[in-house]
Amino acid sequence: xxxxxxxxxxxxxxxxxxxxxxxxxxxxxxxxxxxxxxxxxxxxxxxxxxxxxxxxxxxxxxxxxxxxxxxxxxxxxxxxxxxxxxxxxxxxxxxxxxxxxxxxxxxxxxxxxxxxxxxxxxxxxxxxxxxxxxxxxxxxxxxxxxxxxxxxxxxxxxxxxxxxxxxxxxxxxxxxxxxxxxxxxxxxxxxx
Numbered sequence: 001x002x003x004x005x006x007x008x009x010x011x012x013x014x015x016x017x018x019x020x021x022x023x024x025x026x027x028x029x030x031x032x033x034x035x036x037x038x039x040x041x042x043x044x045x046x047x048x049x050x051x052x053x054x055x056x057x058x059x060x061x062x063x064x065x066x067x068x069x070x071x072x073x074x075x076x077x078x079x080x081x082x083x084x085x086x087x088x089x090x091x092x093x094x095x096x097x098x099x100x101x102x103x104x105x106x107x108x109x110x111x112x113x114x115x116x117x118x119x120x121x122x123x124x125x126x127x128x129x130x131x132x133x134x135x136x137x138x139x140x141x142x143x144x145x146x147x148x149x150x151x152x153x154x155x156x157x158x159x160x161x162x163x164x165x166x167x168x169x170x171x172x173x174x175x176x177x178x179x180x181x182x183x184x185x186x187x188x189x190x191x192x
Contacts, residue, residue: 062118
């Protein structure tokens with residue numbers, strides 16, 4: 001061991017192991033947190049790029065672009081609520097909410113494609129096409145963000161569909177704590 005290296009204390013390693021074990025226990029109890037985190041990440045990706053989206057809508061002014069942008073935000077928020085209600089803790093999935101959530105996913109993806117189509121149409125139209133240069137770079141950012149948003153929504157839908165599979169796999173992980181001297185329980189006598 002060199003001078004600059006500090007020895008790792010067993011207490012720190014034990015705390016990390018215990019923290020990871022607690023994380024796995026909570027994940028075993030609520031595996032629906034995995035698609036929820038992915039859905040939340042896709043919502044944040046979209047909402048943090050609203051400035052580029054709004055600038056693109058104002059520049060292109062294509063048919064239905066503003067409505068698509070509004071629908072994506074609205075149904076993203078509503079799908080988060082549906083996800084929370086579709087998988088209540090320690091109960092069976094609420095099937096109508098799951099179906100409604102997938103309908104909202106489909107609407108969001110459709111609106112993303114419609115918006116991307118409006119950008120493509122504006123850039124390839126014969127009369128005065130929109131050119132992406134330094135002053136209109138936000139159009140390229142919006143287009144790329146929509147592409148990433150579609151992928152993230154697809155991954156979220158896939159995670160929801162595969163939820164029963166990885167729920168079973170998570171249950172197989174041993175998260176029990178080994179306690180020493182448990183074998184001597186029969187020898188303990190309780191007297192009056």
